[in-house]
Amino acid sequence: MSTAGKVIKCKAAVAWEPNKPLVIEEIEVAPPEANEVRIKIVATGLCHSDLYHLYEGMHKDGFPTILGHEAAGIVESIGPGVTEFQPGDKVIPIFLSQCKECCFCKSPKTNQCIVAWKRVIMESLVGAESRITCKGKKIFQFVGTSTFSEYTVIDQIAVAKIDPAAPLDKVCLIGCGICTGYGAAVNTAKVDSGSTCAVFGLGAVGLAAVMGCKAAGAKRIIAVDINPEKADKAKVLGATNYVNPKDHNKPIHEVLAEMTNGGVDFSVECVGRVDVMRSALESCLPAWGVCVIVGWTQVSEVAIQPTDLIAGRTLKGSLFGGFKSKDGVPQMVKAYMDKKLQVDEFITHNMTLDQINDAIELMKLGKCIRTVMNVSPQ
Structure with missing residues (x-):
């Protein structure tokens, strides 16, 4: 794509501080570095874990951040060392990575990944690294993903490739709530x-x-x-x-x-x-x-x-429902495509990213099951 290797300026919903409305800002998303993938987010769900961080967890070191972790998108570009993905692939970001190399990943007894918790600082639930800035400030990536944004950069071990025919504004929910x-x-x-x-x-x-x-x-x-x-x-x-x-x-x-x-x-x-x-x-x-x-x-x-x-x-x-993430997410998408898994029934509202604070109010009031934000056109 023409944006490969360049900083992308785009729109995102930034949480500058806890217990405050999100602010739609222009952000800068740097190119992916080694073993990273830059993704154009097409659709993202609003999960209660996002609200937890904003209103309950409220760890001071977790802000400013871009929330969102239940999404689907399209690979825009890849960093050095990435062989599993190519630009144009449809993918789902995953907050719980699967490196496939650590003793946890190799064990059938758990879906945990030792590397996953090196990517995310547990006290504040933000990524240890971030490729996003706004107004000259580093913006933390919530659980290493940050999908309330038109673009994001994620380590390849936290991305799952899915069926290219899958509707991204539906299967985004498989990235968290449904699998969990x-x-x-x-x-x-x-x-x-x-x-x-x-x-x-x-x-x-x-x-x-x-x-x-x-x-x-x-x-x-x-x-x-x-x-x-x-x-x-x-x-x-x-x-x-x-x-x-x-x-x-x-x-x-x-x-x-x-x-x-x-x-x-x-x-x-x-x-x-x-x-x-x-x-x-x-x-x-x-x-x-x-x-x-x-x-x-x-x-x-x-x-x-x-x-x-x-x-x-x-x-x-x-x-994450015990699923080994990079293996389980594509299987769940396939189950949906084969009409063996209900997903559409969870979506009660469709909104745009600009309406993110309205979506938050719906969830706080218990007036929705899942609101899906349409972030970018496919």
């Missing part, structure tokens, strides 16, 4: 056929977990959320029951125990609140129930009693 929830049920919990499940929280991740439970053959899937507007969508994606904790005068784990003859086989927590995590664990059948924690928080600790586990319950965590 779906895989938590299928890969981490390992939900089995005929089982009973409970999913706590019906945002995009929770709804994807519902979909994963159904795909795994669960007989009964109880969707739990305090927002009754989410109930119908949950049933479209496979839920058999909806329970609103506000409708009951007893703890939700007691309600579920009464509904299921003692507790569910599997529970998936997708809220990020420690009280809900505790409820999800206590909702499991004491003898063999498995509880998977998906919701992200760095500001609280969860307290459990040893007796919650001693009889046989298992408490597990799940990041």
Whole structure:
């Protein structure tokens, strides 16, 4: 492309400081360096993790930044040493990289990557490197991606090549929310056929977990959320029951125990609140129930009693649904293209990047499942 090797000036939504609206700015995106790929972002979703960083995590060293990590785009240019990608490839950036060389990547026991956490500073959740500047200042790349921008530069180990026929304004959601929830049920919990499940929280991740439970053959899937507007969508994606904790005068784990003859086989927590995590664990059948924690928080600790586990319950965590990212994302895109995975049903709003603050308000008010921002034309 004519821009290869040159600094690109383009538009992005910059978070200059925490707890403030994003500002549409002109930024400069440098050419990719060794083993990096510069990507034209076509579409990006707004994930609650972006809001967490902006309004809850709020680590002072994480600003100024460009948020966004759930996206799809087209390779504009490649840096030295890149052989897997070529300009024009359709790709999905990934916040959890897969180097394929470290002991974690080579193990079937985990989807973690040792190199991934060298790319991202955990305290502030921003990339250790950045190719983006604005008004003479370095702009941090949120989890090493920064997709609320027309262009971004990402290490090749954090990019997945996908089917060139895939609609980028749909499959962008596979870059985070759908894999995270779906895989938590299928890969981490390992939900089995005929089982009973409970999913706590019906945002995009929770709804994807519902979909994963159904795909795994669960007989009964109880969707739990305090927002009754989410109930119908949950049933479209496979839920058999909806329970609103506000409708009951007893703890939700007691309600579920009464509904299921003692507790569910599997529970998936997708809220990020420690009280809900505790409820999800206590909702499991004491003898063999498995509880998977998906919701992200760095500001609280969860307290459990040893007796919650001693009889046989298992408490597990799940990041990116247990998918090895560069392998799993193309497989999930293929499943969507083969009509074996629902994605369109998650999109409730389409907006432009200029409307990013409106999209944030929708999510804060619980008025959307996923808003997809159309960033650049394909």
